[in-house]
Amino acid sequence: MVLKEISPIENKPLTMEELPDPVPGPKQILIRVSACGICHTELDEIEGRLPPKLPIVLGHQIVGRVERSGPGATRFASGDRVGIAWIHSACGKCHFCNEGRENLCSEFRGTGCHAQGGYAQYTVVSEDFAYLIPQRFSDAEATPLLCAGAIGYRDLILSGMRKGQTLGLFGFGASAHIVVQIAKYWGCEVFVFTRGEEHRILAKKLGASWTGRPEDEPPRKLHCAIDFTPVGETVPQALRVLEKGGRLVLAVIRKRNPIPPLDYANLLWDEKEIKSVANITRKDALEFLHLAAEIPIISEVQEFKLEEANRALLLLKQGRIQGAGMLRMQEELKNM
Ligand SMILES: [Zn+2]
Ligand SMILES: [Zn+2]
16 A cells, blocks of 8 residues: 555545565565554654655554565574564664664654555565564554554653552553553553543553543542643643643654643643653664563554555544554455
8 A cells, every 4th residue: 555645544545556576685574564553653644744755655563474584684584473663774873873762863764654664565674673573462463562562662661650650641542552551560550531432441441540531630640641642732731630740751753733832830830841752762662572472461453454544544543443453464465
C-alpha cells in the first residue's frame, strides 16, 4: 500500500501497487512481512504534519521472517522471526549516537517515513536495527510492542515515575493500553482520562484504578502524567491535576491542533515540568521486548487486511480502534 501524495485520510490516499521485491544491501536483511501495526504517526505522515519522503510504503511496527541476508549480514538465520520499529537507522558517529541518544541524531531515519516500511509483503532493514520477537507473542500480538509499547516504555522512563506513585494517562489507545500494564507491574496506581466509554472499560480491565473524562477530577493529584492524545486541550487539563513538582510527558510527534495558552500561576508554577518525547533508541525496543515477555503484556489487537489500510487509519483517526490496530498480509498475495 503506497502513499504518493499528502492528503486527508478520508480521501483514501493509500493505493495497492505491485512493486519489485526489495533487495537486501550490505549488512541488510530481507524480511517477509506477516503483520504490521498502524500508528497515529502514520496519520501525521499521510496528512502532512510529518511529511514523509514520497512515494512511501508506511508502517513501522513490522513483524516477519528473515527471507535472506545481504552481503556481510550474519546476525540472523533465514526463518528467524524479527521485528522492526520506528528507528530504521542513525549515523552512529555523532555525539547523540555516541551517548546512546541515537533517537536525537540529526540523520535519524524513521521506518516507513524516510525508508520503506511494512505495509507490504517484503521490506529490508540493516540487521543492526532488527530484533528477535519473544516466543510467547503471536505475530499479531507482537506488532504493537514495536512502537506503541516501545515508545510507551520510553515515555514512562522519561516521566520519572517511581514505585508507589500515581500516574495519569490521557487518551487510551495502542500505547496507553500497554503502559498501564507496565505501570501496574512496577507498583504504581494508574488513572486514565479518556472520552470513549469503551476505552474506559478496557482501561479498567487492564488495571486502571480510576477512569474518567479529561476534564474530570481524579481521586488524587498525579505525580506524573503522559498525554497520548493528538489534541492540544489535554495539556492544560493534565497540568491542572498534576501534583507540585510533577512532570507531564507529551507522547505524540505532532498535535493536530494548538496547545491553548497556559496560565503560568495555576498550571506551570510549583516546579511542574513538561517534556516531549522524540523517537526511540534500539535500547528502548530491546529492553521493552524483554520486559513485555516477563510481565507478560496482553496486547489487544484489532486486525485488518492490508488492502483495508485506508479504513483502518480512518477508524484510528476517529478514535474507534480498541487497543491497537494491525494489518495482516494476505497469504494469497505472497506469490502475486
Ligand atoms: Zn508509531
Ligand atoms: Zn548520529
